[in-house]
Amino acid sequence: MDFMCIKIKKIIKQFVEETKLGKEIELNIEEWKMKKILIIEASPRNGYCKAISDDILKQLGDIYELDLISLRDLNIDSCTGCSICLFAGSSKCPLRNDDVIIVLEKMMWADGIIFVVPNYSLGVPALLKNLFDRLAYLFHRPRLFHKVILPVIVQGVIGGKKIADYINKVMGYWGMNPVKGVVVTGGVYLNKEKSSQLIQKDKHTIGVGLKRFSQEINRTKVKSPSNLSLIVFRMARTSIKYGEDALPPDKAYYQKLGWFESNYYYDVKLNPFRKIVGICIDKIAKRMVMKV
Numbered sequence: 001m002d003f004m005c006i007k008i009k010k011i012i013k014q015f016v017e018e019t020k021l022g023k024e025i026e027l028n029i030e031e032w033k034m035k036k037i038l039i040i041e042a043s044p045r046n047g048y049c050k051a052i053s054d055d056i057l058k059q060l061g062d063i064y065e066l067d068l069i070s071l072r073d074l075n076i077d078s079c080t081g082c083s084i085c086l087f088a089g090s091s092k093c094p095l096r097n098d099d100v101i102i103v104l105e106k107m108m109w110a111d112g113i114i115f116v117v118p119n120y121s122l123g124v125p126a127l128l129k130n131l132f133d134r135l136a137y138l139f140h141r142p143r144l145f146h147k148v149i150l151p152v153i154v155q156g157v158i159g160g161k162k163i164a165d166y167i168n169k170v171m172g173y174w175g176m177n178p179v180k181g182v183v184v185t186g187g188v189y190l191n192k193e194k195s196s197q198l199i200q201k202d203k204h205t206i207g208v209g210l211k212r213f214s215q216e217i218n219r220t221k222v223k224s225p226s227n228l229s230l231i232v233f234r235m236a237r238t239s240i241k242y243g244e245d246a247l248p249p250d251k252a253y254y255q256k257l258g259w260f261e262s263n264y265y266y267d268v269k270l271n272p273f274r275k276i277v278g279i280c281i282d283k284i285a286k287r288m289v290m291k292v
């Protein structure tokens with residue numbers, strides 16, 4: 001697999017170890033080593049998704065600090081739709097004593113997350129959808145900034161690309177930087193051997209995805225928001241600041257993080273033109289909210 005940057009890091013690491021170079025280089029190597037990757041495997045059975053996750057673990061093992069969770073091994077109760085997390089805060093969720101918090105803590109720990117997900121009826125399996133629902137307050141109060149997401153969809157025949165796009169969209173709203181997902185083949189029968197040709201094809205596909213993911217995770221500059229993300233932020237904060245129906249936890253969260261005054265969710269320089277556009281959106285949004 002073409003992992004040029006990973007190979008280079010390995011060579012430099014070996015070089016540093018052999019020559020005992022100064023602290024500065026060792027520190028940089030430490031930084032690389034410190035990147036943390038979480039794999040979230042979302043199949044209800046120990047099948048192709050698990051095999052693919054294990055393979056990814058092997059490929060990335062030398063380079064990153066890794067963790068894998070299989071959602072089927074956790075106890076995550078079904079969202080009941082009470083919406084208490086939205087209007088009273090996530091700590092008031094009546095189901096808060098199950099494992100959902102473990103998943104969120106691990107997501108907060110990671111620099112990058114790889115979702116390995118089976119295609120179920122052209123969508124994500126209920127296990128994963130339930131996780132999204134249980135954490136849906138993150139649409140209102142995003143917090144996974146500067147983290148990279150790669151979806152790997154495992155399917156029988158058709159529909160995987162849209163699922164990858166859907167996962168990226170959700171994670172984008174939660175603050176993450178999405179990397180174009182990949183789709184590989186699984187199958188219904190676990191005892192049916194995949195042809196070596198198919199295995200090679202899947203390995204190549206996953207390799208392309210991991211390369212994109214590695215490049216994004218090693219990015220040194222803070223990512224500038226897209227125009228759409230900037231508009232979403234400015235509209236949301238204005239409606240939370242002035243809207244009669246704004247939810248108290250959202251208001252408190254934005255206040256605490258200084259988002260009513262900031263350019264964006266995180267510290268990022270906007271060029272003068274984008275600054276002006278931002279101010280115009282604030283004004284338009286305020287007029288819209290106050291009219292309602």
Ligand SMILES: Cc1cc2nc3c(=O)[nH]c(=O)nc-3n(C[C@H](O)[C@H](O)[C@H](O)COP(=O)(O)O)c2cc1C
Nearest residue numbers: 043047048049118119121122155156157158186187
């Ligand atoms: C309930 C169910 C629905 C499925 N729906 C689709 C589908 O819509 N499109 C598809 O290509 N494969 C579909 N599949 C096939 C799975 O994506 C495939 O078996 C995959 O390998 C499952 O991952 P696993 O082996 O980790 O369980 C479905 C399988 C199941 C059990």
